[in-house]
Amino acid sequence: MKNNYHISTLEPFPNELFMELFEYFNSYTIYFSFFGINRRINAIIKYCPLYGDLNEVTRKKFIQYCSQILPMIDKKNLISLKVTNSQYARALVYDDMIEKFSFIRSLVFKNVKILVIKQLFIKIPHIKQHLIFISIEHSGSKATYNHNEWPLIGLLISDQMLSLKRLELKWFWPEFILPNVSTPSTIEYLTASDGWTVKQLIQFLKYLPKLKRLITNIKEEKDGSDGEFEHILIVSRMLVYHLELRGSYYSSLYTIKCLFQCFSQLVVFWSGCTQNITVMHSSEWERLISKYLPLLVKLYLHITLYGDSASSLVVEDVLPKTDFWIKRKWSLEYIKFDDQVYCIVKPYKTI
Numbered sequence: 001m002k003n004n005y006h007i008s009t010l011e012p013f014p015n016e017l018f019m020e021l022f023e024y025f026n027s028y029t030i031y032f033s034f035f036g037i038n039r040r041i042n043a044i045i046k047y048c049p050l051y052g053d054l055n056e057v058t059r060k061k062f063i064q065y066c067s068q069i070l071p072m073i074d075k076k077n078l079i080s081l082k083v084t085n086s087q088y089a090r091a092l093v094y095d096d097m098i099e100k101f102s103f104i105r106s107l108v109f110k111n112v113k114i115l116v117i118k119q120l121f122i123k124i125p126h127i128k129q130h131l132i133f134i135s136i137e138h139s140g141s142k143a144t145y146n147h148n149e150w151p152l153i154g155l156l157i158s159d160q161m162l163s164l165k166r167l168e169l170k171w172f173w174p175e176f177i178l179p180n181v182s183t184p185s186t187i188e189y190l191t192a193s194d195g196w197t198v199k200q201l202i203q204f205l206k207y208l209p210k211l212k213r214l215i216t217n218i219k220e221e222k223d224g225s226d227g228e229f230e231h232i233l234i235v236s237r238m239l240v241y242h243l244e245l246r247g248s249y250y251s252s253l254y255t256i257k258c259l260f261q262c263f264s265q266l267v268v269f270w271s272g273c274t275q276n277i278t279v280m281h282s283s284e285w286e287r288l289i290s291k292y293l294p295l296l297v298k299l300y301l302h303i304t305l306y307g308d309s310a311s312s313l314v315v316e317d318v319l320p321k322t323d324f325w326i327k328r329k330w331s332l333e334y335i336k337f338d339d340q341v342y343c344i345v346k347p348y349k350t351i
Contacts, residue, residue, distance in 0.1 A: 066097050129162050136169060169191065205238060215243075
């Protein structure tokens, strides 16, 4: 930071331009690069929203940030905190300066242990009232985490999180820490990277009545009786309109059928799956979509088949026999090499 005040070549620019410029920098960069140029810029900095992104801060400058910069910042101006270094997270949370982040609306923790996250909510409990976006990646194996020790997932979907709209979760299946009754959770967007079965997913989503968009991984659903699955459908009324399935943990038509039954309000569906020749048949997708997804507008599929199954596949046998795809303005393409077959579906490009 600069100690002497002087008139700079930046002086002719209006305050609004500086405010817009500072939106592209985190609080660390703003204070080290701009604070101290002159009184006017100092005043602008003190009133602009600040991002607490400590992702690329060196250890020396992290200490300087905590000891010199944070004390100067009005806590109502800090609107986010992002920490991907476990040592930084621990040092910050256990320091009194963590109170400066009481009014943040966005929280990103990666490679952070559960006890550090717990301490954050203990030291600044009213943070729960302001958070709109949370992204948490748990550090540690499933064996080292006791769900009963502190119910983080239960907290995140509870009525204590008054403003939370978007949740990104890299976590284990939270079967031991869910409440027994539905919650008034306000979450509308959920990204959950752990591979859940459809039944586990539905059991979790019934606590998120306002969920609209879901990005997740799905494990293979074991074939079961329709009656068993209907019981889950009775207690679940999914209003999700956008579903994206990442990874390739599933490949059966039964799993797809279960998904479509649960998410019958889908408008957008994105998926990739592998290693099952039955899902390469366009007629199977026509049947399932026609029966379960009457509102679907956009479909994105990337299905891959390898090995002997791919070599033996005759593309003409799986091509569409109806105008189903044309009516919906979806392009369907099969690409075959020696031992690989790709099925790619996407909406027509609009000019």
